Amino acid sequence: MSLFTILLGGDLFPTPAVARRVAGSRVIAADAGMKHAAVLGIVPELWVGDFDSEPETLPDHLKAVQRQGFPREKDKTDGELAADIALSLGATSLLLVGAFGGTRSDHEFLHLTLAIRLAEKGIPVVLTSGTQEGFPLxxxxxxxxxxxxxxxxxxxxxxxxxxxxxxxxxxxxVEVPFGSSWTISNETDGLMQVTVRGGRAMLIVHPQPAGQE
Incomplete structure (x- = not known):
């Protein structure tokens, strides 16, 4: 499998678990997501976007990353464009880093639905901020x-x-009505197994902080 990491503009808490997930993957930064490259100590192979949210302070080696620019007036977000490019380069699974939080809740929700759409096409996707991880079910x-x-x-x-x-x-x-809070705030108790026979859902996990694992 060919894992690509997409650096998005949301929150990132650089935990050891995030570093383990990113290790060995190919990396594409989506506009403001480039800010996470320095924190993770990685150099993306490509920087994608309209660059309207380009980080103001970047080290020279990240400024020099190859760019693929797009106009501000476009019909896809920088993150979706980055995912499309990763798939065109042979990605068979995606890790969306910085997928949660940030200043744009609309982008956060888009990342969740994008992940579900890709998973339905047979592309495994994991979303993470370090303190939250998401898995289409x-x-x-x-x-x-x-x-x-x-x-x-x-x-x-x-x-x-x-x-x-x-x-x-x-x-x-069980049958779960749309909009129900029934499946919110559970806790693991051993190896967790989740089965969904019909419908669209996302598992959101809040990993315990380092030192409490």
Whole structure:
């Protein structure tokens, strides 16, 4: 598999877990996401965007990264364009770093729906800020986190056949109405397994801080 990391303009808390996920991947920065490259100690192979949010202070070696520019008036965000380019370069899975938080909640929501759309096309996607990790859900998936790690299943439609095991509050083959808060704020209790038979959903996990893992 060819993993590409896309650096987005949201929040980043550079935890060891983020560094492990990024290690060995090819990296593309999307406009303001270049600010995370210095924090992570990496040099993207490409910098994509209209550069209206270009970080004011960057080291020279990051300023020199090859750019692919786009007009400000366009029909895709810089992050979506970066993902498209990664796929054109052979990406078979994506890591979206800086996908949560930031000053643009509309971009954050777009990252969630973009990840679900790509996952439906067979492209595995992980989203992270360091303090939050996101995984589109389809079929049966396993996740390994320390016990008592907070997580939620966010439904983007009605869900059918939702089963959650390895959790403080397990669920078995339940139907979840769209807009329900039923699946918010659960906790891991062993190896977590999540199955969704129908509908669109995202698992949001809040990893424990370093030293508490």
């Amino acid at each position: 389809s079929g049966r998936s396993e996740f390994s986190y320390p016990n008592n790690t907070l997580f939620s299943v966010i439904a983007f439609s009605e869900l059918s056949g939702l089963t959650v095991t390895g959790a403080k509050w397990p669920l078995h083959d």
